[in-house]
Amino acid sequence: MNHINILRKLGLVTVLCAAAPWAQAQATYPHQPITMVVPYPAGGAADAMGRIIGRSMGTSLGQTVIIDNRPGAGGNIGTAQAAKAPADGHTVLLAQLSPIVINPHTYTKLTIDPVKDLIPVGVISQNPMVLVVRPGLPVKTVAELVAYSKANPGKLNYASSGSGSINHVAMELLKTNLGVDMAHIPYKGGAPALQDMLGGRVDVMIDAVVQLMPMIKSGQLRALAITGPQRVESAPDIPTTTEAGIPNYVLYGWMGVFAPAGTPPAVVKQLKSALDTAITSEAFKTFVLGSGAQLIKVQSTEAFAQLVTEDYSRWGKVVKAADIKAD
Structure with missing residues (x-):
């Protein structure tokens, strides 16, 4: 019996010794x-x-x-x-x-x-994100974009950084909210999508303010609306989606x-x-x-x-x- 008790005690000591490094690691994280x-x-x-x-x-x-x-x-x-x-x-x-x-x-x-x-x-x-169009597109407001889309069915397209990307999903939500139709052109990443926007080969895009603001300020892209609840300090002239007449589109x-x-x-x-x-x-x-x-x-x-x-x-x-x- 004494031997068994000794072995049990030794086993307990072994368990405690094995647990000690883990406990110490937790206490000294990282x-x-x-x-x-x-x-x-x-x-x-x-x-x-x-x-x-x-x-x-x-x-x-x-x-x-x-x-x-x-x-x-x-x-x-x-x-x-x-x-x-x-x-x-x-x-x-x-x-x-x-x-x-x-x-x-x-x-x-x-x-x-x-x-x-x-x-x-x-x-x-x-x-927030920002909705932009190529400068050659004859629209300067969201209302004009909607009117152009309905007057020219099947003509407008939009770029995204890939199927399922945030700018793809955001544009699909926008299409639903505005009741317009635009063909989706997916790219393998944001860089090639933006390159074709700047080249005038794609009409519309929505992406993060941080990504598009330099091109907006240089006149390479025309901004129609910011998706936040208020205008951004870096571009106070761009209206919010609410101000631009897009319902339920703050994201x-x-x-x-x-x-x-x-x-x-x-x-x-x-x-x-x-x-x-x-x-x-x-x-x-x-x-x-x-x-x-x-x-x-x-x-x-x-x-x-x-x-x-x-x-x-x-x-x-x-x-x-x-x-x-x-x-």
Whole structure:
């Protein structure tokens, strides 16, 4: 009996010893570099924002934040990689809304469920989009665009960065709201879509303010409306969609940080604190204002999670109504 008791005690000691490193790791998080997966190519706006955020978060957390660009499949490749990573806070995802709340409705063979397999940490940007036309198109207002479309059935087309992308889905919602018909021309990315817009080969496009504002200011594109609830400081002459007569069409593109599902709440709290410091830093403010986007107030993790849930439902209805497929 004594031998059995001794063995039991030894077994308990073994379990405690095995658990000790895990408990210590949790108490000392982070204990290694943090990987921030960015599911877009290096050199783009999301990548630039990720590097600014990463440097600041690394300083706050006392560890290097490594940017890992994993583009492909509309953001699905990098998103899946982050979701499948160990849920210990040493891998996070910086993503726009498409791979989180649109792709689950447009792709039929996803290996993850982004809403269930990722935890929202915090939103870092929430920016309106802008409706533009090529300068050669004889319209200067939304009303004139509607009139032109109805007077010239089957003539208008619009560009998107790909089937199922945010600007594709947003344009389908716009078509429904305005009761107009435009042919969809999908491209393999935003750059070639914009190139054909600038070349006058496509008539209409909707995309983030930050992407199109330089071309609007130079006169290469004509802006008809901003999709936010108020005009933007960088272009106060452009009316909102509400002012332009588009019903029920206030929408934002957003970008946020996520962690794998199962990440301990205490770790998520540390990540959120570091993220809040990053988005209130002067470096981040300078970048956002310089890009023509808008600064946002710090929001709680719960508010971001609610935004994700609402947008998942909202865009799912649009995708279903327009029968949009990305694969």
